[in-house]
Amino acid sequence: MKRRKFLVLGSLLGLSPYIEAKETSSFEKSFKKVKETIAAVQDHMFPKNTKLPSATEMHAIAFLFETVKHKSYDKDIRAFVLEGAEELITREKGKFVLMDSAEKEKALRAYEETSYGRNWLSRIMTLTMEGLFSDPVYGANINESGWKALNAYGGKPRAKKRYVIDEV
Amino acid sequence: MKYDVVIVGSGASGGAVAYTLTQAGYKVAVLEKGRLLKREEFSKDELAYCRRDIVTPNLFDEYHTIEEKVDGKWETTPTYDSGWSFWNGNVVGGSSNFMSGMLHRMHPDDFRLKSKYGEIKGANVVDWPIGYDEMEPYYVKAEELVGISGKYKKHPFEPPRSTADFTQPPTNENAVVKLLDKSCKALDITPLVTPRAVLSRNKEHRNACFYSNFCGSYGCESGAKGSSREALLIPALATGNLTLMSNSYVKSLHTSKKEAVDYAVVVDTVTGKERHIYAKLFVVAAQAHESARLLLNSGNRLHPDGLGNSSGELGKNLIFSAGGSGQGELHEESLKEISFKELMQTGLFVNRSILDWYFIDHWWDGTFKGGSVEFMFEHQNIISRARKNNEESGKLVWGSALGEKLTDRFKKQKSIRFEIFNDWLPNDNCFVALDPIHKDKYGMPVGKLRVEAHPQDLKVGKYIAKKCEKVLEEMGAKNIYSGVSSSPPQNLVAGGCRFGDDPKHSVLNKYCQSHDVPNLFVADASFMPTGGSVPYTWTIYANAFRVADHIVATLKKVL
Numbered sequence: 189m190k191r192r193k194f195l196v197l198g199s200l201l202g203l204s205p206y207i208e209a210k211e212t213s214s215f216e217k218s219f220k221k222v223k224e225t226i227a228a229v230q231d232h233m234f235p236k237n238t239k240l241p242s243a244t245e246m247h248a249i250a251f252l253f254e255t256v257k258h259k260s261y262d263k264d265i266r267a268f269v270l271e272g273a274e275e276l277i278t279r280e281k282g283k284f285v286l287m288d289s290a291e292k293e294k295a296l297r298a299y300e301e302t303s304y305g306r307n308w309l310s311r312i313m314t315l316t317m318e319g320l321f322s323d324p325v326y327g328a329n330i331n332e333s334g335w336k337a338l339n340a341y342g343g344k345p346r347a348k349k350r351y352v353i354d355e356v
Numbered sequence: 357m358k359y360d361v362v363i364v365g366s367g368a369s370g371g372a373v374a375y376t377l378t379q380a381g382y383k384v385a386v387l388e389k390g391r392l393l394k395r396e397e398f399s400k401d402e403l404a405y406c407r408r409d410i411v412t413p414n415l416f417d418e419y420h421t422i423e424e425k426v427d428g429k430w431e432t433t434p435t436y437d438s439g440w441s442f443w444n445g446n447v448v449g450g451s452s453n454f455m456s457g458m459l460h461r462m463h464p465d466d467f468r469l470k471s472k473y474g475e476i477k478g479a480n481v482v483d484w485p486i487g488y489d490e491m492e493p494y495y496v497k498a499e500e501l502v503g504i505s506g507k508y509k510k511h512p513f514e515p516p517r518s519t520a521d522f523t524q525p526p527t528n529e530n531a532v533v534k535l536l537d538k539s540c541k542a543l544d545i546t547p548l549v550t551p552r553a554v555l556s557r558n559k560e561h562r563n564a565c566f567y568s569n570f571c572g573s574y575g576c577e578s579g580a581k582g583s584s585r586e587a588l589l590i591p592a593l594a595t596g597n598l599t600l601m602s603n604s605y606v607k608s609l610h611t612s613k614k615e616a617v618d619y620a621v622v623v624d625t626v627t628g629k630e631r632h633i634y635a636k637l638f639v640v641a642a643q644a645h646e647s648a649r650l651l652l653n654s655g656n657r658l659h660p661d662g663l664g665n666s667s668g669e670l671g672k673n674l675i676f677s678a679g680g681s682g683q684g685e686l687h688e689e690s691l692k693e694i695s696f697k698e699l700m701q702t703g704l705f706v707n708r709s710i711l712d713w714y715f716i717d718h719w720w721d722g723t724f725k726g727g728s729v730e731f732m733f734e735h736q737n738i739i740s741r742a743r744k745n746n747e748e749s750g751k752l753v754w755g756s757a758l759g760e761k762l763t764d765r766f767k768k769q770k771s772i773r774f775e776i777f778n779d780w781l782p783n784d785n786c787f788v789a790l791d792p793i794h795k796d797k798y799g800m801p802v803g804k805l806r807v808e809a810h811p812q813d814l815k816v817g818k819y820i821a822k823k824c825e826k827v828l829e830e831m832g833a834k835n836i837y838s839g840v841s842s843s844p845p846q847n848l849v850a851g852g853c854r855f856g857d858d859p860k861h862s863v864l865n866k867y868c869q870s871h872d873v874p875n876l877f878v879a880d881a882s883f884m885p886t887g888g889s890v891p892y893t894w895t896i897y898a899n900a901f902r903v904a905d906h907i908v909a910t911l912k913k914v915l
Contacts (some may be wrong), residue, residue: 232754232755233752233754233755234754234755234758235752235755235756238755238756238758238759239756239759239760239762239763240758240759240762240763260404260408260409260410260414261408262439263416288651292594293553297751300751300752305853306752309752310752313743313746313752313754314743315741317739317742317746318403318407318739321738321739321742322402322403322404322739323399323401323403325401326403334738335738336763337759337762337763338738338742338762338763338766338767339766339767340736340738340741342400342401342570342738342765343400343569343574343736344400344568344569344577345396345398345399345400345577346394346401347397347399347400347401348399349719350396350404350409351401351403351404351408351410352393352399352401352404352405352729353397353410
């Protein structure tokens with residue numbers, strides 16, 4: 189299946205205005221509108237007091253923003269990250285971030301029932317895992333907490349710069 | 357300036373030709389589309405090297421179109437749409453930087469597959485125009501120069517050697533080999549030590565492996581891996597005869613007379629400036645599907661169907677490595693023979709291959725060409741392992757349950773894996789042509805790959821997979837599974853410029869020289885009419901050394 193069709197299939201919004209947010213220049217502005225929602229989803233998936241470090245403690249939302257904005261990130265998926273969050277906001281009538289944990293669980297499991305929602309939730313989980321388990325140079329594996337939790341460590345030499353060539 | 361030789365591509369074959377020619381005193385330019393990475397930049401950064409296009413082009417800029425049969429009809433999808441990249445390591449040294457380095461020589465019968473097994477319906481199998489004897493000295497040269505470590509053990513399907521053993525002993529092994537060897541013995545299977553293009557001892561400017569736990573898919577900071585970059589290009593540069601031009605994309609090769617290429621049309625990928633680079637002789641080594649594309653893109657009124665394509669065979673009979681893989685979990689509570697602590701020791705290699713099923717001649721199963729098997733641990737990448745374990749019964753797992761699941765997966769078990777390599781039979785529906793619509797960012801038509809496999813490939817892969825599953829069962833592994841697919845592994849590609857004695861049915865002669873254009877050679881895996889049932893890399897190195905010797909002899913005559 190073609191990538192674009194796959195990403196938008198089942199979305200209430202369809203081909204949304206976020207297409208322009210494929211470009212890194214307009215991404216930051218669009219991201220601000222959905223940041224709180226994405227952070228709440230990350231926090232629900234990786235809460236405190238489990239065997240893994242929490243998304244909040246590891247600043248996973250900052251990592252997600254920097255990662256998705258980066259030029260190496262797929263521009264279609266960049267738009268999809270925003271669209272999927274907007275879709276969740278719309279589905280839950282803007283109340284997702286205000287919900288308690290049980291309500292969030294119910295809302296996310298319902299979203300997961302749609303193929304679109306499942307793809308988006310899977311993408312957010314992947315982006316969070318990329319933060320927690322990537323080299324600490326990317327900022328979300330603080331003190332190697334993600335690696336320590338799994339007793340699995342990145343090899344040497346470690347990255348000195350993000351994406352090999354970026355300045356830290 | 358006019359160089360003696362221009363080489364397009366700096367991977368395994370380009371490096372071997374550059375090494376030989378510069379040692380012989382010729383002035384050589386290597387044109388590499390990608391950039392030069394310093395050794396210290398080869399970190400084990402999973403995010404950069406394994407999850408982003410850092411060493412391959414962005415698919416929206418440069419891509420292929422892939423043609424597959426869907427519901428009986430051919431359907432074409434650009435790779436920017438599917439995300440299925442067919443690029444492999446576009447940096448100085450090419451994909452040899454990122455290989456796992458598990459290498460085998462091809463068997464003498466691989467050079468005469470048609471004579472040995474006869475016609476196979478729907479497959480374009482032919483014998484090679486050379487035999488194993490002509491390649492053997494170059495297998496030795498590659499083994500010694502590239503630095504392949506191993507330990508020879510006589511086996512009915514192990515190709516003969518002119519030297520007694522490897523100059524480098526095997527790399528250090530995880531204790532799991534005790535369990536694997538014992539399990540194989542119980543099943544009357546002979547495990548062999550895998551020859552590996554990784555140094556176990558220091559060699560000249562290169563240091564021995566330091567067992568980082570992350571080898572395949574990553575570059576090597578110690579220089580232990582036998583990449584073109586470390587083993588060949590660095591010594592070639594030391595001669596003073598090599599000009600290495602990175603960030604140099606070759607759009608086409610120009611002919612103003614029918615029998616000779618006179619210059620390469622090159623774009624600086626940083627500035628966008630175009631220039632012509634002249635040489636007496638040109639060697640194409642851009643990886644099989646891209647080499648054929650370059651020659652097709654070099655057509656003009658003198659070569660209307662593509663450069664060196666009077667046979668009409670250019671791009672045809674593209675092959676991949678057929679086969680599949682499987683794995684099983686070794687759990688702490690049910691582990692035999694070795695301690696769990698030994699199993700969990702990181703960095704050490706598994707280093708075991710099975711050649712017992714290379715040729716099948718069985719009273720019940722029949723007589724057919726089989727394949728080889730490599731054993732290894734599951735790739736140790738942390739993000740990808742975590743991602744593979746984040747669902748249950750079709751639903752994502754998160755919260756406390758995810759923490760339990762991942763810590764159990766990482767701390768209480770380790771997966772052992774096998775990979776099967778068998779022949780991808782060349783056929784009429786596996787080829788590369790120019791896409792009539794799509795162009796890359798430099799304005800050149802992209803390669804359109806049709807990638808259908810022959811049904812026999814799947815049959816062989818499944819036959820071997822069942823046997824490998826038995827080995828894992830004997831080892832006490834749990835949750836064993838395997839997958840054999842007709843989907844091509846894009847990093848194991850060959851063919852498209854077949855060599856042969858008949859100019860009407862092949863693109864290259866036995867020395868990989870164009871039948872049509874004498875100052876044009878193709879040195880990469882494009883020449884291979886059949887691929888054997890092993891990874892191609894050792895044969896690519898060996899053949900490129902063989903071709904390079906012929907080029908030296910040719911240059912001596914004309915210069």
